Amino acid sequence: MDKVKSLEDLKRLREEALEKRRVKTATGEVQVIVGMGTVGIAAGARDTLKAILEYIEAENLTGIVVRQTGNIGMDSFEPIVQVVIGDNPKVTYGKVTPDAARRIMKEHVAGGKIVKEHVIES
Amino acid sequence: MRELALHLLDIAHNSVSAHARNITLSVEEDIQADRLRIMVEDDGKGMDAATVQQVSDPFVTSRVTRSVGLGIPLLKAAAEACDGGMTIQSTPGVGTRIEVDFRRSHIDRMPLGNLADTILSLVVGCPEVHWVFRYRVGEFLFEFDDALIKKELEGIPLTEPGVLAYIRNVLEAGVRDAQRSALTMELPLSGEKNG
Numbered sequence: 001m002d003k004v005k006s007l008e009d010l011k012r013l014r015e016e017a018l019e020k021r022r023v024k025t026a027t028g029e030v031q032v033i034v035g036m037g038t039v040g041i042a043a044g045a046r047d048t049l050k051a052i053l054e055y056i057e058a059e060n061l062t063g064i065v066v067r068q069t070g071n072i073g074m075d076s077f078e079p080i081v082q083v084v085i086g087d088n089p090k091v092t093y094g095k096v097t098p099d100a101a102r103r104i105m106k107e108h109v110a111g112g113k114i115v116k117e118h119v120i121e122s
Numbered sequence: 123m124r125e126l127a128l129h130l131l132d133i134a135h136n137s138v139s140a141h142a143r144n145i146t147l148s149v150e151e152d153i154q155a156d157r158l159r160i161m162v163e164d165d166g167k168g169m170d171a172a173t174v175q176q177v178s179d180p181f182v183t184s185r186v187t188r189s190v191g192l193g194i195p196l197l198k199a200a201a202e203a204c205d206g207g208m209t210i211q212s213t214p215g216v217g218t219r220i221e222v223d224f225r226r227s228h229i230d231r232m233p234l235g236n237l238a239d240t241i242l243s244l245v246v247g248c249p250e251v252h253w254v255f256r257y258r259v260g261e262f263l264f265e266f267d268d269a270l271i272k273k274e275l276e277g278i279p280l281t282e283p284g285v286l287a288y289i290r291n292v293l294e295a296g297v298r299d300a301q302r303s304a305l306t307m308e309l310p311l312s313g314e315k316n317g
Contacts, residue, residue, distance in 0.1 A: 010274040013285060017278045036247065038193040041132050042123050046236075049243050053286055060283045068247030070139055 017062065030064045030109060035080035037071030043078035044097065051098035052081075055105040064109065077120050083108050094120035123196070125235020126160060131243060132193040133162050133220060138248050140166025140218065146254040147244075149237065151226060153260050153307050157206075158226040158234075165217040174210050197222055204228035238293040241266065245289060246280045257296065262303035264296035 034040070034049045049068070056064055072080045077094030081101060084090045091114055093104055100118050107113050123129055130147060137145045142164035150159040169177070177194050198208040205225040212218040224231045241255045245268050255266040268289075275285065 007270060007274050010271065010285065010288065013282065013288075014275050014278045016284075017282045034247065036131070036135055036243070038132050041128050041135075046128060046131060046239055046243050049247065050239055053242070053246065053281070053290075056281060057283045057286050057290075062282055063279075064281055065279055066246060066281045068135070068138075068243065070135060 029084075029086065031067060031082075031084040032064060032105075032109060033067045033069050033082040033084070035070070035072040035078060035082075036068040037078075039071065039075045040078045040080065045079040047098050048079045048081065048096050048101045051101040052105055055102055059105075059110065061105075061110060074120065080120075085109075085112070092120050093118040124232065126158075126232050127235035127237045127240040129193070129197045129200070129222075129232075130160055130162070130237070131240040133197065134240075134244055136193070137162060137164035137166050137218065138244075138251060140164060140168070142166035142217065142251060144252045144254075145244075146256070147241070148256045148258070149234070150258045151260070151304060153226070153304060156226045158224045158231065160222045161219065163217065163219045168214040168216050168218055169210075169212040170214050174212050178208065178210060194220075200224075200230075200232060204231045238290070238297045241293050242290055246286065249280050255293075257300050259300045259304040260307050262300050264300045266293060266296060 032052055034045055034052065036045050036049070049066070052066060055061070056066070072082075072092075074080060074094065079096045081093045081096040081104060082090050083093070083104065085108075091108070093100070093115065096104065096118060100115075104115050104118065107115050123132070130149070134145060134147060144165050146161075146163045148159070148161040148163075150157075150161075152159070178198055179195065194208070194210075201208050201222045201224050205228055206223040208220065208222045210218065210220050237257065241253070244251075245253050249272075253266075253268045257264045271280075271285075271289065278285065280286065280289065
């Protein structure tokens with residue numbers, strides 16, 4: 001994909017994204033949620049989120065919704081990332097370092113396979 | 123937290139939790155006056171005077187929930203340790219304005235850290251909010267208003283790879299240019315010290 005340099009380029013990008021979306025919707029929405037309360041941020045959640053965004057950029061993944069949420073209530077497991085794919089139940093991951101985040105993106109978000117070692121029971 | 127940018131991320135989330143629709147983040151480095159100011163202004167639900175007191179001084183509160191954290195008092199303490207302080211103005215139903223200020227050259231002043239990452243996290247992670255970011259270094263002003271981008275995208279998520287790359291580039295270049303302008307302003311000063 002060409003680099004977006006201006007607001008005009010965004011228009012073109014929008015058309016492309018709309019086109020892709022028509023193909024994509026069959027698999028259901030993919031949501032990645034990062035806990036960004038005070039504890040999460042102190043534990044490194046911003047770098048975790050950044051790793052997720054960089055993965056999306058690098059692998060050119062489309063149709064993924066990334067959300068932030070406040071305190072999830074499991075302080076000792078921060079940074080926490082939750083993944084929801086379509087109608088499947090939400091999977092909660094704990095102590096998600098940037099490396100763990102890249103693995104979750106690759107194996108779960110892109111590959112559909114839950115990364116068991118990082119899952120926390122909720 | 124080791125960066126002011128992480129504190130900014132933290133207190134900006136308070137505004138998101140307060141259901142703000144518009145949030146303006148400002149960072150100002152006044153090199154001549156040796157001050158560094160961070161401001162967060164929102165149109166969220168606001169707080170009454172008693173709540174403002176509680177969020178700034180957690181050890182006198184009667185709260186029983188985890189809804190009010192230690193983020194604000196930690197930042198306040200950091201500012202007070204650097205010849206600065208924090209002021210919170212808030213009106214229920216109107217919004218809140220938090221200003222933190224530091225002596226910029228104070229030895230204990232935390233580094234600003236990665237402002238571009240903080241703003242990118244907020245803009246992408248809380249897309250329902252209209253974000254404005256202003257970073258002033260001396261005379262140099264970098265302003266980022268996400269309304270322009272969202273208008274062009276008309277509902278396409280900000281997490282589309284090309285959009286992400288665009289926003290990240292704009293933020294990183296803006297912050298870098300502002301910080302370069304600070305370096306050129308400081309050079310004569312350091313020259314004097316050495317000579």
